[in-house]
Amino acid sequence: MEKRRDIYQAIADPTRREIISLIARQSMNLNAIADNFEASRPAISQHIKVLTECGLVIIRQQGRERYCELKIDKLKEVTSWVEECNKYWNAAIDSMEDYLQQLQTKNKKHGKQQ
Amino acid sequence: MEKRRDIYQAIADPTRREIISLIARQSMNLNAIADNFEASRPAISQHIKVLTECGLVIIRQQGRERYCELKIDKLKEVTSWVEECNKYWNAAIDSMEDYLQQLQTKNKKHGKQQ
DNA sequence: TATATTTGTAAGCAAATACTTACATAATGG
DNA sequence: CCATTATGTAAGTATTTGCTTACAAATATA
Known part of the structure; x- marks a missing residue:
């Protein structure tokens, strides 16, 4: 069991x-x-x-x-998990912004605009 | 259904x-x-x-x-619920401490000690 | 156009869940 | 000691869950 x-x-x-x-x-x-x-x-x-x-x-x-x-502390384990997901999510957003930033810079060099 | x-x-x-x-x-x-x-x-x-x-x-x-x-925000609803429980819990702890404080003061007046 | 890829969904099934009623156990109070 | 109170737990059951295989549909690709 x-x-x-x-x-x-x-x-x-x-x-x-x-x-x-x-x-x-x-x-x-x-x-x-x-x-x-x-x-x-x-x-x-x-x-x-x-x-x-x-x-x-x-x-x-x-x-x-x-x-x-x-036991309130036990409940906080849930919050920890959510926080971890949130951290991953923010990191993904950040790197996506970096990527778009780089893309924009590169396009400027090549004289491209949107 | x-x-x-x-x-x-x-x-x-x-x-x-x-x-x-x-x-x-x-x-x-x-x-x-x-x-x-x-x-x-x-x-x-x-x-x-x-x-x-x-x-x-x-x-x-x-x-x-x-x-x-x-949709990370949706996940935060869980955190909110935990936070609410936590608020209740803290309030309960506080009022318990107040109660013990009062008890102690009263006992001192009556000359009692533990 | 024929085929491969990406996906949804139905049918079937074993296990888990949430509930009930019925009974057992242990402490309290007269 | 007997009745009451507070609780655990077993047995039974309907529903839900999570999975599988099989098939369908829609898009892409050669």
Whole structure:
């Protein structure tokens, strides 16, 4: 079995994103979270399981209650990935501009104009 | 039918994330993209379809080739969501600190110490 | 014009997902 | 100790996903 969870898959589900947004504001126990949704408690429990499995949430047991706490840093891995894509994209734009610049200069030398 | 695509679902798949990372560097036509993966060309074509359906990629037709261009701004919507969560989280931390501060002050008044 | 190239898409299928109901377990409170 | 509360988890199911092969269509090229 040994399922590999990852953050991207975790935040793909809208309900899980709502859960994340909810416990960002305040740690909550499972029933309190479930109260905010139409889905059944077990459904929410399973969502929480996914979130813990990929390290987005940790559980603090307090008596019979289990408080769900968001690990915000884990969420920032997504931002990092986006930032990396953005870096590649900017570099591509820059080199394209250089290229057009060179093209223009060369054309001027040859007396060509657009 | 009318499938609703969204970016979160789009980036959930590792192959699609690789495609995004690839065309961030440079626009590529479909076959060129497919060459970078083990999966079949139709499989990649279907991934591209998902990416266009949620606005992450646009197609520039050039003769019989179709160049896939990344719409980097769309990707930033994800960052925005993460940032919003982060804002909530920071606000929660701040108010928790205020609370502990108040508690400490009160305890000092009553002569209590830990 | 005949052929090769680039692509979309349908059909079929195995696996994963998200949900439900039903039951089990453990802590709390009288 | 018994009832309540908070939760996990199993079983079952409908839907979605990601892939394949096969075929179609449109453009380019010899």
